[in-house]
Amino acid sequence: MSPLLLLLLFKLTIAAAAPAQLRPGFYTETCSEAESTVRKVMIKAIMREPRSVASVMRLQFHDCFVNGCDASLLLDDTPTMLGEKLALSNINSLRSFEVVDEIKEALEKLCPGVVSCADIIIMAARDAVELSGGKRWEVKLGRKDSLTASQEDSNNIMPSPRANASYLIDLFSKFNLSIQDLVALSGSHSIGNGRCFSIVFRLYNQSGTGRPDPAMEPRYREMLNRLCPVDGDGNVTGYLDATPQKFDNQYFKDLVSGRGFLNSDQTLFSSEARTREFVERFSRDEDAFFAAFIEGMVKMGDLQSGRPGEIRRNCRVVNSRTLESHWGLEYLQKFVIRVPLA
Ligand code: HEM
Ligand SMILES: *[C@@H]1O[C@H](CO)[C@@H](O)[C@H](O)[C@H]1NC(C)=O
Numbered sequence: 001m002s003p004l005l006l007l008l009l010f011k012l013t014i015a016a017a018a019p020a021q022l023r024p025g026f027y028t029e030t031c032s033e034a035e036s037t038v039r040k041v042m043i044k045a046i047m048r049e050p051r052s053v054a055s056v057m058r059l060q061f062h063d064c065f066v067n068g069c070d071a072s073l074l075l076d077d078t079p080t081m082l083g084e085k086l087a088l089s090n091i092n093s094l095r096s097f098e099v100v101d102e103i104k105e106a107l108e109k110l111c112p113g114v115v116s117c118a119d120i121i122i123m124a125a126r127d128a129v130e131l132s133g134g135k136r137w138e139v140k141l142g143r144k145d146s147l148t149a150s151q152e153d154s155n156n157i158m159p160s161p162r163a164n165a166s167y168l169i170d171l172f173s174k175f176n177l178s179i180q181d182l183v184a185l186s187g188s189h190s191i192g193n194g195r196c197f198s199i200v201f202r203l204y205n206q207s208g209t210g211r212p213d214p215a216m217e218p219r220y221r222e223m224l225n226r227l228c229p230v231d232g233d234g235n236v237t238g239y240l241d242a243t244p245q246k247f248d249n250q251y252f253k254d255l256v257s258g259r260g261f262l263n264s265d266q267t268l269f270s271s272e273a274r275t276r277e278f279v280e281r282f283s284r285d286e287d288a289f290f291a292a293f294i295e296g297m298v299k300m301g302d303l304q305s306g307r308p309g310e311i312r313r314n315c316r317v318v319n320s321r322t323l324e325s326h327w328g329l330e331y332l333q334k335f336v337i338r339v340p341l342a
């Protein structure tokens, strides 16, 4: 191989691996109906099953925290790659992948090969909040889809429902997310459900004490005891706040009254002054919550790995890696074929 060709290959690899410049309206020229198409499918989804939009919104968190917002989460396992779907925090828990598939199908019909699965997650999460009664915001787009996924990274990064506030503060700070971001983003639990599996330890054996979490309001705990008896079905679900289909600040009011579902929720009020301050503020001021939530979602959406990517045709599998699809036919003709002959 000629030195010139080597240099060109090297340069191209670097260019492909630099983080994409995200911006609003990224698809205005190339797929002007991209955002409205995502919203239409999300409306169908919420009518079919109200909870599904919460489940889709959660995907943004589980995608972005593990090597950036790159749809690595959506890849199915292959014989040579353990994906993230079966990671500790995801197995028997993440759901509504079929809604993402439906969005992708609609977009591939409209403008094939243009809109990334990573951007679909970001747009759909925004729509989930709006369709549940929250405020709409402008999303930055232009992400690429990963070429791989890591179950191990997901296991190491994603927090357990048992996590306490100081652990969560540290975790979020590793992603440059502030204490306000942590509390506001936890407010996503204003919609959706959680499983008994995620709370039995705090109902019956908090921190190995053989006792329930003392931060729980007694009547709320009795209700959860009936829902989730010892040795009951761990897949039974309860509501994450008192209004699980409405995106509002009820979640924070619930935390103030000891009615948080997960330990990782209640701990934000009950065990750490630095987070309690924000829980109290958001419980009184819904607009402040909405504004901080949007700021947090945009910051979380900015997380990128800087690794090379592609626009997947099917969100569950990487595109086939022929030389041509990787480098582009034009490039191959120009450099790989012509330069060495010259
Ligand atoms: C702060 C750390 C967080 C922890 C420890 C946590 C943990 C959990 C757990 C354990 C569940 C219930 C899963 C189950 O029982 O199957 C859940 C549900 C959910 N989480 Fe989080 N979460 C966190 C932050 C977030 C963030 C940042 C978002 C989104 C921005 C989010 C969105 C959701 C949604 C919408 C649901 C309900 C999903 C459904 O109904 O299918 N969570 N979370
Ligand atoms: C919070 O959790 C971490 C990790 O599990 C633990 O090391 C720490 O002692 C806990 N902090 C408090 C205040 O309980």
Ligand SMILES: *[C@@H]1O[C@H](CO)[C@@H](O)[C@H](O)[C@H]1NC(C)=O
Pocket (backbone or CB within 6 Å): 174, 175, 176, 303
């Ligand atoms: C956090 O910010 C610092 C300084 O701006 C930057 O070097 C680092 O890469 C950021 N970390 C993440 C995970 O974005």
Ligand SMILES: *[C@@H]1O[C@H](CO)[C@@H](O)[C@H](O)[C@H]1NC(C)=O
Pocket (backbone or CB within 6 Å): 205, 207, 208, 209, 210
């Ligand atoms: C509670 O947890 C501790 C430590 O994990 C364990 O040793 C103990 O047997 C558990 N108690 C009950 C009643 O399950």
Ligand SMILES: *[C@@H]1O[C@H](CO)[C@@H](O)[C@H](O)[C@H]1NC(C)=O
Pocket (backbone or CB within 6 Å): 092, 197, 233, 234, 235
């Ligand atoms: C939940 O259901 C799945 C199968 O649908 C099963 O494999 C799993 O063990 C169940 N989980 C719990 C905690 O009961």
